[in-house]
Amino acid sequence: HQVAYHCIVRGDGKYYSIAAASVLAKTYRDDYMSQLHKKVPGYGFINHKGYPTKAHRAAIVKYGITNYHRRSFQLLDKQLEINF
Numbered sequence: 001h002q003v004a005y006h007c008i009v010r011g012d013g014k015y016y017s018i019a020a021a022s023v024l025a026k027t028y029r030d031d032y033m034s035q036l037h038k039k040v041p042g043y044g045f046i047n048h049k050g051y052p053t054k055a056h057r058a059a060i061v062k063y064g065i066t067n068y069h070r071r072s073f074q075l076l077d078k079q080l081e082i083n084f
Helices: 016-039 054-063
Strands: none
16 A cells, blocks of 8 residues: 655745654654663763764774664765784
8 A cells, every 4th residue: 555745845944744753753763862862871872862983983993883873874984994
């Protein structure tokens, strides 16, 4: 069963409902990342909220990935994956 849809570029600047959903999603994500920081503090989720900062990538190299990391994302740059 297919559902018809269309994408709205910069929709949060055009529609209040999209803007409100965006704020709710960000607030939820930030709270969730704060909870993850308590479970696995070495990754600094409280600071970067899951964005791929240099510090976060360094933590992945140091500690490896967790069950919370999305494996569908490129977690490291190619040069960091090379084993010497």
